[in-house]
Amino acid sequence: MTDAIAEAVADAHRREWASVLAATVRVTRDLDLAEECAQDAYARALQVWGRDGVPDRPGAWLTTVARNRATDLLRRETVLRRTLPLLVTEEAVVAPADEERPVVDDDRLRLIFTCCHPALARDAQVALTLRLLCGLSTVEVARAFLVREATMAARITRAKKKIAAARIPYRVPSAEDLPVRVGAVLDVVHLVFTTGHTAPVGERLVRRDLTDGALRLARMLHRLLPGNGDVAGLLALLLLTDARRDTRATPDGRLVLLADQDRGRWDTGRIAEGTALLTEALSGRPPTRYAVQAAIAAVHAEAPAWADTDWVEICGLYDVLRTLWPNPVVDLNRAAAIGMRDGPEAGLAALEPLRDEPALATYGYLSAARADFLRRLGRWDEAESAYEEALALSGNDAERAFLAGRLTEVRENRR
Template sequence: MDSSRGVEDLLRELAPQVLGALVRRYGQFEACEDATQEALLKAARRWPTTGLPDNPRGWLVTVAARELLDAARSDASRRRREHALAVATPDAALLAGPADARPAGDVDDSLVLLFLCCHPALSVPSQVALTLRAVGGLRTAQIAAAFLVPEPTMAQRISRAKQTVRASGLPFALPAPDERPARLAAVLHVVYLVFNEGYTASAGDRLTAPDLSTEAIRLGRLLRRLLPDEPEVAGLLALMLLTDARRAARTGPGGELVPLAEQDRDRWDGGAIAEGVELVSATLPRGAVGPYQLQAAIAAVHDEAPSVEATDWAQVLVLYELLERVDPGPMVTLNRAVAVAMVHGPEQGLALLGTLDADRRVGRHHRLLSTRAHLLELAGDDEAAARAYRDAGRLTTSLPERRYLSARADRLRAPDRRG
């Protein structure tokens, strides 16, 4: 593996394994996480030049363990911690050469780390940040850049998350069986949040942040490997693959937003679509259907259609009706309104959208206004559509979306359009 990109990919794969090995031995998440990051940085600087060691994971574990003990020795006031670490070390040979001890049993430390980082004691932003750093192996600066916040802000968020983990005394172990469904739901939610931020950045001058989408898909593959019998894990991976398959066609040469109806579908990733369709097709018939599986099924219908007009909108509508029963929410209703408009006409879609006006979660959200604008345009009310596009553009914090919405409004107000 000669390229620096290949080394970076390997380090992301090994990061949770190394951190898990240290936490399992020493039981100090915050200190172990810092030491793991130092080891990853040293490897990132050294391996592209010197080549990979014979045992990359063992090299990282050894270097991280040395970093951990050096940090304990660096301050006299921490001699007690050093003693505790020395006592906790199961084998003094750990520091003498490469180590590659695997956890007892067949539990992968990566899964334990995912559950730990997504513990309900942490806020959702902290869960996201800690997951990307501890399980994704991303540096603080990378996470801050992806979420368009200053690096010190992200550093504080990560630090608070680690302090919360330390103060909680959470064991480094899988949650009890009765807690696992809720905790898995939190893990999937965090991975989906990371993907969504990558697919459509919430703010700034970029429409997408591809590194985040790619990392979310990598985490989805990891979860699929660790939990092959969980249908919602397969559903989330399928959903991300089917959605990300359109990424190349979503922006024009200048980074401008290209809506679904105008995308060049030849630029969609056929391999990702095939993989996503195969996943969701194998998962849906197996039993209880969850929201990620249903969203993946909707994405598959869109991806397999040769055009917007040829899309099986009746099937999309049925799937959204099922999704609204399984996981109701204003965004589901909003998307169902589009399907209603395509099947039964824009007036019925607009009527359904009207039920969301009093919902504080979306009443002044740019997505509601832009969807209303689209349906008004379909209904032929160009003047009202232009106003709605303009209002939506004022509310979004994404510059590509703002430019697109403003351009739509200007086009509808053009003299030749108004006749």
């Protein structure tokens, strides 16, 4: 097997995994068996493509192999599988004659809505999405959740069993139910992205497997649900945020603040695509929270330099966001923006009420924001304490190194 074949299979895994698995689930009505057959197809590709070459349509080839493998296994295990709970597929659901059909009929969309069904807890929804749609291994999913592999394996297994035992339908919601159900899906995709954008722990600032997986899912949703403003807003937000990815850390992994990033290296293609999607998302009324978040990211993207950032507009957008999505983290980001608009004293005053917010008690960014304002004001003793607290609450090595450097700077000025 050559390196070229290995890369072709890896690329097919990144691009086609969700499609192959989703199509195979339709045959097996069993998530575990479908995963096994999809994995077998990729293993088979390593052998056959090395001999016969990469097919013109790798995804179609992989889907055919996986579904044929599933059919063979089902023939052998018919008696055994009669005793197992299986997914309820579209064909097995007896619906009233006047019930609306799904807006889009696509196996990948069925799989997304199955993983994000409201009967499942949010952590189970995210874990299944990472495992089944992003194609991450159980080890990688466990790392994203900061738990042991065995713990995550058990969690995923329980979620799969609940899907089958609770007879959760493997289908796209009707047009009537879609607005409610799509919101949960978008929340999961956004959480996958944010987990990768700044990894909670580890050496790397960014987990590209997670950010890329979330972007693929958001693009897939936008293709399958064109004209949906919520989906357009989320994809715009992810693109505008991810456009800065290559400038957020130095080659040796040191954190680079937004103010110090080389804007000439931002991905202009993603910025243009995100801005166009934002226009589409804002055409709906009222705007969604993802559209407003994307608008904030767009203000940063459009500023030619940090000094040119329109903090007045950003603060106004955060005011809108607070009405759409009341959230302590939104309040924190708004307070930081106020400090940029009106000065560090105003920023500290805006942060003060948040110090008693239970949801932010272990959120290191609150301490880091306070520390920065205190440092800028020359209040060295208070800044030292705030940086120490932020450092204790951070688990990402790049962020910890940055905070440690700031702490050293403050201590030197305090002497």
